[in-house]
Amino acid sequence: MDGVHDMGGQQCHGVIEPEIDEPLFHDSWERRVLGLVLACGATGSWNLDESRFARETLPPAFYLSASYYRIWLAGLEKLLLQNQMVTAEELSDFKMREPAVPVKRVVKAEQVAPMLASGAPVDREAAAKALYAVGEMVRVRNYQPQTHTRLPGYIRGHVGRVALVQGCHVYPDSNSLGMGENPQWLYCIEFQSAELWGDTENSGSVMVDCWEPYLEKTDSK
């Protein structure tokens, strides 16, 4: 989806403003939102890609102006509604009206440390050989789904070199739709800055992780 979240290369967003000795959270509710997002995610009602899609499809004006944890809060409320875990009425006054729907798990305090320490790896056994090899030139397909993708718009149609073959990973474009993991080969592609941005003051490059379906063969050298 060509959403407002796909910011790479956009202009006029202004200067970067690092905050000296920035605290971990700016308000105490932010730490509760972080905890709620992690705890609700652990119920297994949605996957990481579905949660990204929920945030990306928030109203653009809201996405651009809201603080980070406010976006997380809005995304969480949206996911809870989508999964019928709460009703709109319940979200309006926070009084429980409907019984809970069954969820896969409710994480307990003693499970938290092992859960976070093991994480959720996304590498999977490959069903087929990788189509591309390190050093090969590839072109990014003109692929424009209305749904979630991790293909940033700024590399579409551009040619780059396969720098790394990262393994076979869960494919977000399928996983975000609840259509299964559909693992695909993942490559790190190196794009020359001049290829992406035309004349540029730096002769460097941008490295972007791309799943195999994002790419096609090219004769470009």
Next chain:
Amino acid sequence: MVVGALNCLLFSPLRIGYYAAMTEKDNFEHTHHHDHSHDHDHSRLDETAVRVRALESLLVDKGYVDAAALDALIENCETRIGPRNGAQVVARAWTDAKFRKWLLEDGTAAIASLGFSGRQGEHMKVVENTPELHNMVVCTLCSCYPWPVLGLPPTWYKSAPYRSRAVREPVAVLQEFGVELPAEKLIRVWDSTAEMRYMVLPEQPAGTESLSESELASLVTRDSMIGTGLPLASVQK
């Protein structure tokens, strides 16, 4: 393929007031987020705080969230992860050539050997700065960041200016961070679009060869491991 459009439309009519209220508040916050001694719009701030507290109670009442687990999740993120972990990894790489080689070949395993692993660090790739090459990490699509070694990302890392500009004009971005690199040095920007998490292995500052591993770790700043900074040149007393 109308799912995307549906996703955009489904809840916004219902929630227009909510988004409008939150947006208005945040415009204010954005222009002021540098100076917290300024007066805040306390009523709206409280509104969100109240909303979050109410949502938390609802989710606990419904049995989706265990209150003790919630506290443990937050505590874990506040205490177990952070840039001091990454600094230890860098200092080890500076002092142990075998570890350095392992770190560059299999970042996930080498980092786990020092006790740092897990969520948002399942697939680690450590990229090495050299006299010819400077690396810098961004996530243009959201806020992907290697939690076990660097902790939660700073606000600027998640902000539109950094996400938009890092890939297009890294030299200007680095200058804003006070980093001036020799013109001939190549800059490589890593956009974290997948679940690979990148960490920069900065160059060891000249003249620090005699320092201990823990003294070296104190030179390693968070930004030097994102690539928007360089390590400190000497130990701060």
